[in-house]
Amino acid sequence: LGERIIAAALAAGAQAIHPGYGFLSENAAFAEAVAAAGLVFVGPPAAAIRAMGSKSAAKALMTDAGVPLVPGYHGEGQSLATFRDAAARIGYPVLLKATAGGGGKGMKIVEHEADLAEGLASAQREALSAFGDARMLVEKYVLQPRHVEIPVVADGHGHCLYLNERDCSIQRRHQTVIEEAPAPGPTPELR
Known part of the structure; x- marks a missing residue:
């Protein structure tokens, strides 16, 4: 679809492409293809799209920039023990989130440590099914x-x-x- 949009823009003599919302607006490869075709992509640069495409990477970027964040864990370790330690440090209830997620998929609220293993496994299955990526982060669930x-x-x-x-x-x-x-x-x- 992206190739067709670029071809149509070139055929029409357009100078820029505004990708709308969702779908191609969040696709770094499309932003790069638009630029490679000599057109202006009306949206964030591909590098910014990539940086924000992972909730964990985005949180790391914001931490480095000094932006205050909800307490949580967004590191590479994905073991149950890692999440158990993080949740204990943060305090329950916690929210498990798919790092590649969006649309509310791959999110689980866990109110007690006894429910963490089941909640993590469930969120990982949903994230893998929806996004092809089971990596998670955990943050304090704000009531x-x-x-x-x-x-x-x-x-x-x-x-x-x-x-x-x-x-x-x-x-x-x-x-x-x-x-x-x-x-x-x-x-x-x-x-």
Whole structure:
């Protein structure tokens, strides 16, 4: 499909391709193919797409940048003992997440240590089935969280702006159902 889109853009004399949302917008190979065809990919560079494609890699990148994160473990070790030690350090309840995941797949809430082995095995099976990758991370499960997103737009000339915030807290199965903008909770100082 990506090749057809690029061919259509070239045939139409287009100079750029905006990939929309989801699907090809999160595909580093497509972003590279667009650039190789001499077109502008309207979206993040392929390197950024790759960096954000793994939740564990993204968390490591944010840690290095000094961004505060929910307490958790996103390392390479994937043994039950590793996750048991991390969960004990973090404190229950914890949330297991597929590192390659999205869409709420490969996520399990574990409230007690006795349920960790079963929860981890279940989340790994679901992650492997959905994404072909069973690697997991674990983080503190935040009760009654606010899920606030801030869209950021930048160009290749150093200009950057944010498009205000939106509250995505109303969810079903870890998928946003309603987005509210501006978000009702943040104070002017926090904004």
